[in-house]
Amino acid sequence: MRAAVGAEPEGTRGHQALMVIAQNIDQAESGEAPICQDTGMPTFEIKVPLGLDQIWMKGRIREAVAEATRRGKLRPNSVDSITGKNSGDNLGPGTPVIHFEQWERDDIEMRLILKGGGCENTNVQYSVPVELAHLGRADRTLEGVRKCILHAVWQAQGKGCSPGALGVCIGGDRTAGYQHAKEQLFRTLDDVNPDPTLAGLEAQIMATVNGLGVGPMGFGGQVSLIGCKIGALNRLPASFFVSVAYDCWAFRRLGVTLDAKTGAIRGWLYREGKSELMLAPGQADAGFPRTGREIALRAPIDEATIRSLEVGDVVLISGRMYTGRDAVHTHLMKHEPPVDLRGGVLYHCGPVMLKEGERWRVVAAGPTTSIREEPYQGEVIKRYGLRAVIGKGGMGAKTLAALKEHGAVYLNAIGGAAQFYARTIERVDGVSLLEFGTPEAMWHLETRDFPAIVTMDAHGNSLHQVVEESSARALAGMRG
Ligand code: SF4
Numbered sequence: 001m002r003a004a005v006g007a008e009p010e011g012t013r014g015h016q017a018l019m020v021i022a023q024n025i026d027q028a029e030s031g032e033a034p035i036c037q038d039t040g041m042p043t044f045e046i047k048v049p050l051g052l053d054q055i056w057m058k059g060r061i062r063e064a065v066a067e068a069t070r071r072g073k074l075r076p077n078s079v080d081s082i083t084g085k086n087s088g089d090n091l092g093p094g095t096p097v098i099h100f101e102q103w104e105r106d107d108i109e110m111r112l113i114l115k116g117g118g119c120e121n122t123n124v125q126y127s128v129p130v131e132l133a134h135l136g137r138a139d140r141t142l143e144g145v146r147k148c149i150l151h152a153v154w155q156a157q158g159k160g161c162s163p164g165a166l167g168v169c170i171g172g173d174r175t176a177g178y179q180h181a182k183e184q185l186f187r188t189l190d191d192v193n194p195d196p197t198l199a200g201l202e203a204q205i206m207a208t209v210n211g212l213g214v215g216p217m218g219f220g221g222q223v224s225l226i227g228c229k230i231g232a233l234n235r236l237p238a239s240f241f242v243s244v245a246y247d248c249w250a251f252r253r254l255g256v257t258l259d260a261k262t263g264a265i266r267g268w269l270y271r272e273g274k275s276e277l278m279l280a281p282g283q284a285d286a287g288f289p290r291t292g293r294e295i296a297l298r299a300p301i302d303e304a305t306i307r308s309l310e311v312g313d314v315v316l317i318s319g320r321m322y323t324g325r326d327a328v329h330t331h332l333m334k335h336e337p338p339v340d341l342r343g344g345v346l347y348h349c350g351p352v353m354l355k356e357g358e359r360w361r362v363v364a365a366g367p368t369t370s371i372r373e374e375p376y377q378g379e380v381i382k383r384y385g386l387r388a389v390i391g392k393g394g395m396g397a398k399t400l401a402a403l404k405e406h407g408a409v410y411l412n413a414i415g416g417a418a419q420f421y422a423r424t425i426e427r428v429d430g431v432s433l434l435e436f437g438t439p440e441a442m443w444h445l446e447t448r449d450f451p452a453i454v455t456m457d458a459h460g461n462s463l464h465q466v467v468e469e470s471s472a473r474a475l476a477g478m479r480g
Contacts, residue, residue, distance in 0.1 A: 001025065001249060002278060004163050004216070004223040011291060013453060014221030016314070019289045020414040020451070021216070021249060024366075026277045026284035027419035032073075036161075036250045036416040037352050037364035037439075038116030039074040042096035045186065047109040049260050054100050061098055065090045072354040072363045074114075075439055084327070086437030099179075107266060111186050111255040118369040118393070118415065119160035119248040124152050125177060126242040134476040140240045142201060143480060145170050145230075149205055150212070152244040153225055154475045157468055158218020159369050159393035161248035161415035165189065165227040166205075169243045172233035177243035184229035185247050186255075188270070191229075198230045208478060212471045216249075217415055218393060219453070220467045226251075250416045285423070288316070288451040296449075300343030301387040303407040309454050311461040315411060316449040317388070320429070321345045325368050327440035328433060329376040332384070338432035338442060341384040348373060348391030350439030352418070353428070360428040362445070364418035367392040370410070378402030390452050394464030403458050410456035412463075424450040 005022055008014040028035035042065055048054065066089040068074045078087045078095035090096065103109075126148040128138050135151055138144035149168055156164065167184030169177045193199035205228040215221025226249065235241070255269025277284070288294070291314070297305065299319035309315070322339060324332070324346045351365040370377075370391030377389060377399045387408050389395075392415035403409060413421065430444040455463040 001226065004226060004249075005278070007222045008216065012221060013219040013312070014216040014223070016289050017216040017219055017414050018223075020417045020420050022278040023284050023286065024414075024417040024420040026279055027423070029277065030284065031419065033419055034073060034075070034352055034364040035252065035418065036116060036248075037075060037350060037366050037418040038118065038368065039077060039352070040114035040116040040252070041077065041120070042074065042090065043113050043115065043182070044096060044098045045111045045113075045183065046098065046100050047103045047105070048100055049104075049106050049108070050102055052108070052260060057100075058098055061096065062091055065096050072352055075350065075352045075364070076437060077439070079437070084436075086439070088437070106260055108258040108260050109255065110258065111253065111269065113182070113185060113247075114252040115182075115185070115245075115247055116250070119164060119246050121369065122152075122156040122160035122246040123178065123181075124155065124244050124246075125174060126151075126244075128240045128242060134472045135479055138242075142197070145242050146201060146204065146480070148242040149228065149244060150209060150475060150478055152246065153209055153214065154212055154471055156246050157214055157393065157464065157471070158216075158412075158415070159371060160246045161250065161392065162214055162218060163216055163223045163226045163249050165247045165251055166225065166229065167245040167247070168228065168230040169241075170230065170232040171235035172241060172243070173236070173239065174241060174243075176233055177241040178245065180231050180233050181243040181245040184231050185245055185251075186253060187229045189227040193230065195232070198232065202228050202230050211478070212474045214467065214471050217412065218464060218467055219412070219455075220463075220470070248416060288449070294451070297388075299345045299388075301345070302343060303387065306387045306409055307407050307458045309409050309457055310459065311454055311457050311463045313454040314451060315454060316451050317345060317390075318448045318450070319345075319446070321347050321390075321445045321447050321450065323347045323349045323351065323441070323443040323445065325350050325440060326372055327436040328442050329373045329380060331433060331436075332380050333376055337384055339444065341386050343385065343387050345388040345390060346380075346386050347445070348389065351422075351443060353438050353443070360431065360443075362422045362425045362428060365422045365425060365445075366416050366418035366420075367413040369393045369415075370395050374399060381406050381408050394455055394462065400456055400460060400462055403456055404460045407458050409454050409458055411452035412455040413450075413452045421450065424448060
């Protein structure tokens with residue numbers, strides 16, 4: 001990420017986004033707080049010597065996950081898929097994910113990855129041969145695999161909080177392919193693939209992919225990917241899958257080796273450079289890197305002010321903001337809002353919150369991926385008079401039309417910058433719809449100088465559309 005910051009020219013949107021991310025990384029480090037509010041699906045990959053009691057180990061892992069959730073280190077992220085109820089402790093069928101494998105060593109190796117929903121939703125699996133937009137046919141060759149990987153980065157745009165890292169599996173069946181792709185994400189970014197063919201493909205991807213110009217958060221720029229790790233599995237003669245696991249810049253992994261007899265920690269993995277900060281000491285709270293062109297807004301906001309904004313404007317929002325994501329949007333399609341939203345700002349955010357006495361404290365509060373609300377957003381803006389929607393990754397044509405018709409803007413906050421944004425929230429003034437669980441409730445937040453970029457304005461312009469089209473042209477130039 002330090003290399004990424006250095007690659008984006010100062011004063012560009014990409015550089016501003018990365019500077020926010022850099023501050024966020026240092027703030028999370030110094031506060032031992034979640035680097036992003038979406039603490040993801042806890043996924044454990046464990047190697048054990050023969051004869052170890054895996055049932056006992058699973059029990060301890062589940063206890064630890066529940067405790068980390070209680071302490072506000074993990075957001076309650078386990079939702080019953082039938083009832084929609086959040087279990088509240090990150091435990092439930094399939095949560096956490098725990099895989100064991102036996103090996104011939106006498107110690108235990110345990111690795112954990114926390115991969116959030118935004119990047120998980122951008123995972124993709126290709127069944128080749130396949131026709132790919134802008135790239136043409138991808139065959140059952142390494143060249144076809146190359147095309148699939150480039151296509152995966154292009155279609156993710158900023159939705160997975162770019163710059164991201166890819167784990168790729170060539171072959172396998174659908175299930176094993178995705179699993180092996182995710183396993184590649186446990187490799188360190190600077191390792192070299194022991195298979196020279198795959199090492200060559202990884203190098204080829206990294207040498208060209210940033211030419212797509214997707215850039216940080218999909219704002220356009222020089223850095224779209226920070227790593228690409230490729231593995232391969234044998235396949236059935238009739239199948240040829242290319243599975244791509246996309247991880248965001250937050251790229252949270254941790255590992256430990258344990259003495260199998262005593263449980264003592266023998267060593268940590270991924271802890272190199274732990275004490276190294278991204279920025280110089282004292283810069284972690286420098287705030288949004290300003291250019292002097294920022295526009296201060298106070299919510300509620302009037303229509304004329306909103307209509308005067310244009311794509312590319314950077315705004316600093318103070319005043320009341322309400323959170324609302326999937327459950328709130330579904331609710332608002334059938335019920336009146338619990339608060340007056342006229343002139344209001346709706347933040348696509350599922351924060352990590354802690355109750356301290358009678359008051360709630362924001363532990364982490366970055367934006368969530370907005371495109372999920374595309375089926376509802378235009379209608380919600382129209383019905384309730386919202387003037388601004390904040391999220392990440394952009395929204396589609398329906399929302400763009402509604403912004404124009406009803407006088408509203410879409411603001412892109414910096415994805416994953418949960419500590420940074422938590423510091424812009426002065427207090428929590430209340431909460432509605434808490435029965436949906438803390439990530440899905442409607443929180444009433446009082447903010448000060450909350451920075452975001454107008455990426456869809458009330459004149460029908462969308463930065464996301466522009467970047468998608470220009471990166472599509474770049475992609476077409478990589479057809480080979
Ligand atoms: S950084 Fe972005 S993609 Fe990653 S977990 Fe956070 S919100 Fe999701």
